[in-house]
Amino acid sequence: TNTDVPGNETQPPENGDEETENRTEAQVLLGIRAGDDNVVSDMLDTLDQYQYKATFFFDPASLEGREDLLRRIVASGHRIGLVQPSDGDTAALEEGNDQLRRCTGTVTRLVLSSTAKSAQEAGYAVYQPDFSAESVASSSSSRVNRILSRIEGSTGTIGVLLGGDSVSAAALRIVCSTLAEQEGSVRAVNETACA
Numbered sequence: 001t002n003t004d005v006p007g008n009e010t011q012p013p014e015n016g017d018e019e020t021e022n023r024t025e026a027q028v029l030l031g032i033r034a035g036d037d038n039v040v041s042d043m044l045d046t047l048d049q050y051q052y053k054a055t056f057f058f059d060p061a062s063l064e065g066r067e068d069l070l071r072r073i074v075a076s077g078h079r080i081g082l083v084q085p086s087d088g089d090t091a092a093l094e095e096g097n098d099q100l101r102r103c104t105g106t107v108t109r110l111v112l113s114s115t116a117k118s119a120q121e122a123g124y125a126v127y128q129p130d131f132s133a134e135s136v137a138s139s140s141s142s143r144v145n146r147i148l149s150r151i152e153g154s155t156g157t158i159g160v161l162l163g164g165d166s167v168s169a170a171a172l173r174i175v176c177s178t179l180a181e182q183e184g185s186v187r188a189v190n191e192t193a194c195a
Contacts, residue, residue: 035164060096
C-alpha cells in the first residue's frame, strides 16, 4: 500500500488506543525504611535500573559503619532521611546529621516520626505517606498487588513507604517494572512533599 497517496495513510492499530488508556502515569513519592545493607543494595540496584529515585530513612543509631552504603545512596541521586526515636528525641536526629555530614558531606531535614510535632518544632519535614506498605502482606506478590491497587486507585501523586526487608525488595522490582511499562514515575520524597 502506498502511504504517500492522500487518504491512503496507514492507521495505527486499534490496540494502540487501548494501551494508551491502560497507562496510569502514576507519580509515586517513594520512601524506604532502610534495613539490612544487602537488601538496601538490592533496592538501589532496582531503582537505578529503572532510573527511579527514593528516599532511604535510617535510624540515626544505625548509621555508624554504613559509610559506603550512605555514599552510594547520595552518589546515585537518592536521598537520605532519618527515623525519629519513638520517644520524640530530636537530639538523636542531630547526631544522625553529624554522622551524615562526616560521611557524605550532606545533612537532611526529612524525618519519619510517630511524634511529628516535636520533629516539626525542631525544623524537620516529617514524611507522612499516603500508604505504608512496610508490613502489609507476607508475600511479595500480595504486597505488589496491594501497592499497585493503591497507586492505580489514586489521582495525582501518592506517597508510599516500603520496609527494608527482602519481601519489599522483591515487591519493588515488580512495582518498578509495572510502573515503567505504564510510564509512571518514582521520585524521592523531598521537603516540599512534607509541607
